[in-house]
Amino acid sequence: MAIKDLIPQKQAGYNFAFLDEHTKREVRRKILKAVAIPGYQVPFASRELPIARGWGTGGLQITLSLVGPDDVLKVIDQGCDDSVNAVSLRQLVAMTTGIKTTFETGRATVIQTRHRIPEEPLTEKQILVLQVPYPDSLRLIEPSEQKTRQMHAEQDYSRMWVYLYEDIVNWGEITIGARYPVLVHGRYIMDPSPIPRWDVPKLNMAQNLYLFGAGREKRIYAVGPYTQVVPLEFSDRPFQVEDFSGKTCFYCGSKDSFLDEIFNSKTGQKIYACSDTAFCAQRLKIQSAVREEKIVGPGKK
């Protein structure tokens, strides 16, 4: 079959999903390699796009290469569906493909995200695409790419461990907030992108496929479904997620989601709200449905 037979109808004057078919094929091949070697950074060409590098081009290229006419796309930025960056990316994909988009996590087949993993557990039918600014955890301790590649190859991770050890000695705990390094499948240390610690355990033995794209740094890596992902931790200093004990979401009252602190400069009041807006909205919808049911009574609408 020739490539030209595969090309679907053009949308808005562009090829389906903006990129040409050869580019999409290259990205998909790199994704396959990344899935085959979990946690390993696969170099890819990283094309020019109508958005600047560093604004999610890595994730976008993965999304554009993956989506077909039947996919449903969700794009989030820091957990939020309607922040500027999420809206622009979503519109770009929608305009050049004509596919459906959604805010609901459960309905999406492909979710592109920056800095958060949705609270709602994902399924085997879903793919989460993460935008990555710095694909290598070892960059913290070694500026040279050539050397970090060699360190990965030889599994020479002692300096990463010393970094964590020194952190504990100096500050009493590991001070890395986002981008907490993880060990994938007992082999590669991987940068999970700047997700909070809260989201790191979601990577372990997840049902869905995680794809990571760094457009500026030209790397793709992946964590396949049901893959062991362990945060680096010492036996006597276990890994800890952010502590929200005693705090609840101002809107939906959630006690078990990642919360953003919102400060009102006029009143000086601090409130907390779910960072995952879709999760919050879903809860509010259920709550209002329950309320309605109580008032109106079941089946008497």
Next chain:
Amino acid sequence: MVPEKNNLLLEVKELVKVYGSQCSYCLKLTGAQAERQLCPECGSVVACNRISLKLHAGEILGVVGESGSGKSTLVRCLYFDEEATGGEAYLACYGEGKINILQENAQRKRYLCNYLLGIVYQNPQLGLNFNFSCGGNIAEKLLAAGVRSVDQVRQSAARLLVKTEVPVERMDELPGNFSGGMQQRVQIAKALAHNPPLLLLDEITTGLDVSVQARVLDLIRQLQHQMGIAMLVISHDLGVIRLLTDRTLVMKNGQVVESGLTDQILEDPQHPYTQLLVNSLL
């Protein structure tokens, strides 16, 4: 102490290290006999010209020779800092002593360095990471050898610092704050951290003043008595060799010209170069 034959720890056979293009005449036209290391045919430098040695468990073997005779290159090849051009090396505690460690892949070499070998360089800058605290430097070796408990790492590091006479309360300082002699002792502590059966010491006292030299040498002797680690001591200083070693190799122009018991070599040198070396001892 004459070592028994059956507890061989390290055997090096015909190790060769050539810098440059290398031709078929390199090894023949250089060496102690030819009195040169630069191959006249192709201009390559032959740093190690078919060096063989045997080191027994718990033994200290000295390698002595003038600057540029290939002593350090030998050690660097054995610690894989440099890739040997040819030859074989076998370590009794690795693969039952049947695997040529020089031919292993990078990952296995990393394992050997992390678990079975220790090295102390002449310059602490090479052996220590000056961005990490001195405790962190020792921790690096422990963490590389798979220790994953902070408390255990700190206890071991403190114990090693006590052993090497570095004040434990300065454990979390950067090595840059220390004097040369202290840095060297931290480096020794680091090299000993994972309890290696073989320790490589490359000119460890050069550049230290005499009193500090004496203390470092004393430390090495003590550690050897307590822990029974086999050591390969590289030095151009016959005093150091006399103090530390049981047996000695004398190197010149990348070749071993004489070997035997240290006392014998110092009292009754056979090779003209060794005689010159012993005579020039102050």
